[in-house]
Amino acid sequence: MTEPLLRVRDLKTYFVTEHGRGTARAVDGVSFELHAGETLGIVGESGCGKTVTSLSILRLIPEPPGHIRPGSVIEFEGRNLLALAPPDLRAIRGNQIAMVFQEPMTSLNPVFTIGDQIAEAAIIHQGLSRKAARARAIEMLTLVGIPDPAERVDHYPHQLSGGMRQRVMIAMALVCHPKVLIADEPTTALDVTIQAQILELLERLQAELGMAVLLITHDLGVVAGQADRVIVMYAGQVVETAPTTVLFDGPLHPYTEGLMAAVPRIDAPKSRLQAIPGQVPAATAWPSGCRFHPRCPHAWTKCKIEEPPLLGTGDHTARCWLVLEPARRKPTPAT
Amino acid sequence: MTTTPPPLVDIQNLVKHYPGRPPVRAVDGVSLTIAAGQTLGLVGESGSGKSTVGRTVLRLQEPTSGRVLFDGEDVFALATGPLRALRRRMQIVFQDPYSSLNPRMTVARTLREPLEIHRLAPPAQMEARVTALLEEVGLDPAFAGRYPHELSGGQRQRVGIARALSVEPRFIVCDEPVSALDVSVQAQVLNLLADLQKKRSLTYLFIAHDLAVVRHIADHVAVMYLGRIVERAPAAAIYAAPRHPYTRALLSAVPEPNPRAARARIVLSGDMPSPAHPPAGCPFHPRCPHPKKNDRCRTETPALRVTGEGPAHLAACHFAEEPM
Numbered sequence: 001m002t003e004p005l006l007r008v009r010d011l012k013t014y015f016v017t018e019h020g021r022g023t024a025r026a027v028d029g030v031s032f033e034l035h036a037g038e039t040l041g042i043v044g045e046s047g048c049g050k051t052v053t054s055l056s057i058l059r060l061i062p063e064p065p066g067h068i069r070p071g072s073v074i075e076f077e078g079r080n081l082l083a084l085a086p087p088d089l090r091a092i093r094g095n096q097i098a099m100v101f102q103e104p105m106t107s108l109n110p111v112f113t114i115g116d117q118i119a120e121a122a123i124i125h126q127g128l129s130r131k132a133a134r135a136r137a138i139e140m141l142t143l144v145g146i147p148d149p150a151e152r153v154d155h156y157p158h159q160l161s162g163g164m165r166q167r168v169m170i171a172m173a174l175v176c177h178p179k180v181l182i183a184d185e186p187t188t189a190l191d192v193t194i195q196a197q198i199l200e201l202l203e204r205l206q207a208e209l210g211m212a213v214l215l216i217t218h219d220l221g222v223v224a225g226q227a228d229r230v231i232v233m234y235a236g237q238v239v240e241t242a243p244t245t246v247l248f249d250g251p252l253h254p255y256t257e258g259l260m261a262a263v264p265r266i267d268a269p270k271s272r273l274q275a276i277p278g279q280v281p282a283a284t285a286w287p288s289g290c291r292f293h294p295r296c297p298h299a300w301t302k303c304k305i306e307e308p309p310l311l312g313t314g315d316h317t318a319r320c321w322l323v324l325e326p327a328r329r330k331p332t333p334a335t
Numbered sequence: 336m337t338t339t340p341p342p343l344v345d346i347q348n349l350v351k352h353y354p355g356r357p358p359v360r361a362v363d364g365v366s367l368t369i370a371a372g373q374t375l376g377l378v379g380e381s382g383s384g385k386s387t388v389g390r391t392v393l394r395l396q397e398p399t400s401g402r403v404l405f406d407g408e409d410v411f412a413l414a415t416g417p418l419r420a421l422r423r424r425m426q427i428v429f430q431d432p433y434s435s436l437n438p439r440m441t442v443a444r445t446l447r448e449p450l451e452i453h454r455l456a457p458p459a460q461m462e463a464r465v466t467a468l469l470e471e472v473g474l475d476p477a478f479a480g481r482y483p484h485e486l487s488g489g490q491r492q493r494v495g496i497a498r499a500l501s502v503e504p505r506f507i508v509c510d511e512p513v514s515a516l517d518v519s520v521q522a523q524v525l526n527l528l529a530d531l532q533k534k535r536s537l538t539y540l541f542i543a544h545d546l547a548v549v550r551h552i553a554d555h556v557a558v559m560y561l562g563r564i565v566e567r568a569p570a571a572a573i574y575a576a577p578r579h580p581y582t583r584a585l586l587s588a589v590p591e592p593n594p595r596a597a598r599a600r601i602v603l604s605g606d607m608p609s610p611a612h613p614p615a616g617c618p619f620h621p622r623c624p625h626p627k628k629n630d631r632c633r634t635e636t637p638a639l640r641v642t643g644e645g646p647a648h649l650a651a652c653h654f655a656e657e658p659m
C-alpha cells in the first residue's frame with residue numbers, strides 16, 4: 001500500500017460557544033486518508049462537521065473561538081501540518097493544498113481584477129514576475145474554459161456570472177498545480193446546468209493534472225458521480241466509509257440508508273419520500289451512546305449507552321452496532 | 336376522457352417587465368392553468384422568471400399586462416377591499432424560512448396575526464386555533480412561545496406553512512419551499528405539503544429549480560427559460576419523454592445518487608442570457624445543442640404547441656419531434 005498523500009487522524013476541532021456556556025464539538029475524532037489522484041467525497045448535512053474538517057486541514061479555523069485539540073494529527077506527505085511554523089504552513093497552503101469554496105462571490109475580492117487574484121499565488125509561491133504571472137493567469141483562464149481569456153483577465157468579479165466566478169475560483173486554486181484540491185460544496189450555489197459544466201471541468205482537470213480531490217458536499221448525487229470513495233459524516237464523526245459503488249449498493253449505517261431514501265429521484269418509480277424523523281442535534285450536546293440513536297428506527301438499549309466504533313471489514317466500515325448484530329435490524333415499513 | 340372542470344387558476348399571457356433601458360423582460364407572455372386540487376410544478380434556473388410569475392399571480396407585484404382568473408375572478412381588476420378578501424384564499428410559502436418570519440414575533444403571534452386581520456377567530460378561541468395549526472404542521476404546541484431564532488430551518492418552514500394555512504386558503508404558491516433545507520428535512524416538508532394537500536384539497540403552484548423535487552409533488556410541470564414557458568406537460572410525460580432541448584439538458588444534468596447510472600449528461604455551453612437582452616428568435620438558440628438547429632431558430636420565435644405526445648404535452652421548439 002502506498003503512503004497516503006494526506007492522513008487525518010483523530011481530528012478534534014472544538015468551538016467555545018458565544019457566552020462561554022459550552023463547547024461545540026464540531027469535529028470529534030475524524031480519521032481518513034486521501035491517496036494521490038483519487039477523489040474522496042465527504043457527505044453530510046448541515047452541522048455534521050464536514051466544512052470544519054476541511055478548514056481544519058488548512059488550519060483556517062478562527063482561534064478563538066475554535067481550536068484543534070492536542071492529539072489530532074493532519075499529515076501531508078508525512079509532515080504534521082498541525083506542528084508546522086506559520087511560514088512553513090504558508091508554503092503548503094494555496095501551493096500544494098488548495099481550496100475552492102462554495103460561494104464564489106464572497107470568496108473573490110471585489111476590488112482586484114480576476115487576473116491579479118489568480119496571479120497572486122503564482123507570485124508568492126513560485127516567484128513568478130508580474131508579467132509571467134499574468135501570462136500564467138491567462139493560461140489558467142483558458143484551462144478552466146473562460147472565453148476571451150486575454151480580455152477577461154482584466155475584469156472584476158462583478159462582471160462575471162456565478163458559473164464564471166466559480167471557474168475563476170478553480171483557476172486560482174490550481175495556479176500552483178496543487179497535489180490536493182479541497183472543494184467545499186463547489187457547485188451548491190450554482191444552477192443545475194452550470195453545476196454540470198463545473199463538475200465536468202473538475203473531472204477533466206483532475207485527469208490532466210493528476211491531483212487528489214477532497215470533495216465536500218451535501219448532495220449524494222454529486223458524490224455518486226464524482227467520488228471514488230465516500231465518507232459519511234454525522235454529528236462530528238465519520239459514521240460510514242466505503243468505495244462509492246459499495247456504499248450505494250449496500251449502505252450499512254441507518255443514517256446513510258435514511259439519507260439515500262430521502263433524496264427525491266428522477267430515475268426511480270415515484271413514491272413517498274422516507275424522511276428521517278427529528279433533526280441533527282446541537283454540537284454542544286451530542287446524544288449519549290450512538291449519536292444517531294434518537295433518530296434511528298433500529299436503536300435498542302445498547303445504542304443509547306455505548307458508543308459504537310467504526311465496525312466492519314476491509315474498506316467498508318460503519319459506526320453502528322448492527323454490523324455486529326444484524327438480526328436486530330427491523331424490517332423496513334411497507335409504504 | 337372525462338370533461339375537465341374549469342381551472343381554479345387561469346394565467347393568461349402574463350407579462351412583467353421591470354423598467355430599464357432596455358426593460359428587463361422577467362416574464363414575457365406566460366399562460367398556465369391549474370385545476371383545483373392539483374399541483375403545477377414551475378421549474379427553471381435563476382433568472383428564468385419563475386418566482387416573478389408566483390408573486391405576480393398573487394398580485395404581490397403589479398403585472399405589466401395579462402390576466403389572472405382565480406375561481407373566475409379577475410385578480411388584477413380587484414379594488415383593495417375585495418383583493419384583501421381574495422388574499423384569504425391565496426397564500427404563499429417562501430423559500431427562506433430565516434428572512435420570511437418576523438424575528439421579533441413569537442410563533443403564536445405570527446400565526447395569530449392573519450387570524451386577527453381577517454377576523455377568523457374570536458380572541459377566546461385564538462389559543463386553540465394556534466395549537467391546532469401547530470399540530471397540523473407537525474410541531475409541538477409548546478413552540479407557540481418561541482421566537483424564530485430558537486427554531487431549526489425545518490421548524491421555521493413548518494411555521495411558514497402554518498401561517499399560510501391559518502386563513503384556510505384554497506391555493507398556495509410554494510416558492511422554493513424546500514431549497515434551503517437539508518435532504519432529510521426536505522423530505523419531511525415535502526411529505527407534509529402532500530398530506531396537507533390531500534386533507535384540505537389544496538391547489539399548489541410549486542416553484543422550484545430542482546426537477547427531482549418537483550417530480551415528487553407535481554401533477555403537471557412547466558419549464559421556464561428567459562421569461563417564457565418552453566415546455567409544459569403532465570408530470571409523467573415530461574420526465575419520460577422531454578421534448579424541448581432545454582428540458583432534456585436540465586433532466587440530464589440532475590446528479591443521480593447512483594454511481595452505476597450510465598451518464599449521458601448534456602452539458603450546455605455558456606450561461607443564461609440577461610432577460611434585458613433576450614436573444615432574437617428562439618431565446619434558447621445560443622445554447623441549444625439540438626443537431627437540427629438552423630437559421631429559423633435564430634429568427635423565428637417558436638410557439639408553444641402540441642408536440643404529438645397527447646394534447647397536454649406542449650413544447651416551444653421548431654424541432655421538438657426530432658430526436659437529439
